[in-house]
Amino acid sequence: xKRIRSIFVLVASTSAASLIACSASLPPQDLTNxxxxxxxxxxxxAAQLDPADMHTAKVQLDLAEASFTKDGDTQNxxxxxxxxxxxxxxxxxxxxxKQANEDKDGVVSAMHADEKQAVAATAAELGRSKARVAVQGxxxxxxxxxxxxxxxxxxxxxxxxxxxxTVTQSPRxxxxxxxGSILFVxxxxxxxxxxxLKLNDVATALIKEDPLxxxxxxxxxxxxxxxxxxxxxxxxxxxxxxxYLVTRGIAADRITAQGFGLTNPIGDNKSAEGRANNRRVQxxxxxxxxxxxxxxxx
Amino acid sequence: MYRSILSxxxxxxxxxxCGASIPPPTQRLADAQSAxxxxxxxxxxxxxxxxxxxxxxxxxxALAQKAMSDGDNKRADSLLVRAKADAELAVxxxxxxxxNAAVQTAIDNSxxxxxxxxxxxxxx
Numbered sequence: 001x002k003r004i005r006s007i008f009v010l011v012a013s014t015s016a017a018s019l020i021a022c023s024a025s026l027p028p029q030d031l032t033n034x035x036x037x038x039x040x041x042x043x044x045x046a047a048q049l050d051p052a053d054m055h056t057a058k059v060q061l062d063l064a065e066a067s068f069t070k071d072g073d074t075q076n077x078x079x080x081x082x083x084x085x086x087x088x089x090x091x092x093x094x095x096x097x098k099q100a101n102e103d104k105d106g107v108v109s110a111m112h113a114d115e116k117q118a119v120a121a122t123a124a125e126l127g128r129s130k131a132r133v134a135v136q137g138x139x140x141x142x143x144x145x146x147x148x149x150x151x152x153x154x155x156x157x158x159x160x161x162x163x164x165x166t167v168t169q170s171p172r173x174x175x176x177x178x179x180g181s182i183l184f185v186x187x188x189x190x191x192x193x194x195x196x197l198k199l200n201d202v203a204t205a206l207i208k209e210d211p212l213x214x215x216x217x218x219x220x221x222x223x224x225x226x227x228x229x230x231x232x233x234x235x236x237x238x239x240x241x242x243x244y245l246v247t248r249g250i251a252a253d254r255i256t257a258q259g260f261g262l263t264n265p266i267g268d269n270k271s272a273e274g275r276a277n278n279r280r281v282q283x284x285x286x287x288x289x290x291x292x293x294x295x296x297x298x
Numbered sequence: 299m300y301r302s303i304l305s306x307x308x309x310x311x312x313x314x315x316c317g318a319s320i321p322p323p324t325q326r327l328a329d330a331q332s333a334x335x336x337x338x339x340x341x342x343x344x345x346x347x348x349x350x351x352x353x354x355x356x357x358x359x360a361l362a363q364k365a366m367s368d369g370d371n372k373r374a375d376s377l378l379v380r381a382k383a384d385a386e387l388a389v390x391x392x393x394x395x396x397x398n399a400a401v402q403t404a405i406d407n408s409x410x411x412x413x414x415x416x417x418x419x420x421x422x
Contacts (some may be wrong), residue, residue, distance in 0.1 A: 079376050085353075085384035093390040100397035107404040111411055118415045
């Protein structure tokens with residue numbers, strides 16, 4: 001009985017061993033490698049980037065699986081699985097290569113875009129520079145012609161005035177001296193009709209002057225009569241000339257009047273000629289900064 | 299006559315299964331060597347991954363040649379299909395290395411150009 005049992009156990013264990021060896025044998029290392037590698041690749045970028053080689057790898061893995069199912073762990077199964085691993089790794093490498101090429105193209109096209117932008121920026125800057133130079137040139141030309149105009153105006157005004165008045169340059173500016181005898185009757189400050197004609201010319205000449213310059217009309221007398229009287233007379237005369245010039249178009253805020261009486265004589269009060277010279281009205285045109293150069297050059 | 303054909307059909311698979319009777323895998327050898335040369339020419343030996351694949355191919359081709367001279371064509375065939383797969387992988391790995399180098403070159407060029415642009419901007 002005991003012997004029969006031991007024979008049965010022996011038979012059972014041998015048949016179990018043969019079962020494991022045949023249908024239920026474990027997959028070879030190559031096949032599990034192939035499965036793992038394919039599984040990894042199918043979840044990676046190769047699935048999208050290299051579907052063709054991934055398909056080849058899958059077909060190869062299927063061959064290995066079919067061989068294993070049919071024949072178990074044979075050399076052919078191992079070979080097919082080994083190839084499946086390589087095919088899958090190849091698909092992954094191709095995918096990485098494609099990715100690298102795309103990256104490179106991206107870098108290169110970004111570089112070209114940068115280059116284009118830099119060229120465009122340089123061209124734009126050049127354009128702006130040119131425009132600035134043009135504007136500066138135009139401004140320079142403008143300034144030049146403005147100066148030339150101012151010079152011409154000053155020269156013309158001086159020439160006009162020289163016909164009936166003395167025009168001198170002093171540190172205070174251009175001084176136009178008009179003789180009192182052509183403007184007023186003795187001891188009066190009403191302008192003579194002829195004086196008005198002269199002053200029209202003065203006004204015309206002054207209008208041609210730099211429109212920014214300020215003017216002072218100064219009245220002077222000879223020494224006959226008291227100082228206070230002469231002071232008042234000179235003040236009224238200066239005021240009369242100033243008011244007339246304002247009516248002829250000189251802006252009121254540019255021109256003021258001041259009486260100096262018998263002070264600052266330019267001639268000898270003892271002689272008739274000296275006294276005549278002292279009776280005078282002077283119009284001082286104070287230069288502005290821009291007219292200083294032109295008036296002083298006269 | 300009929301009998302002899304029938305016996306041939308029945309016996310043929312048995313011969314091929316034996317192994318000794320299969321012809322030398324010369325075409326497989328040529329294929330594997332072709333892929334091996336391509337990998338070498340593409341510089342597979344200068345990149346560790348490709349170098350390993352190529353080395354495997356080299357070794358298996360050498361073993362296959364020895365097996366063929368020993369008359370073991372079945373083993374040679376098995377080694378050669380593996381060698382071809384390794385050599386083909388080495389080819390692609392070598393190309394990958396070239397693509398990576400091109401990316402690095404492009405990045406370097408781009409950086410150089412950016413610096414140049416900035417310098418020109420500063421001069422301007």
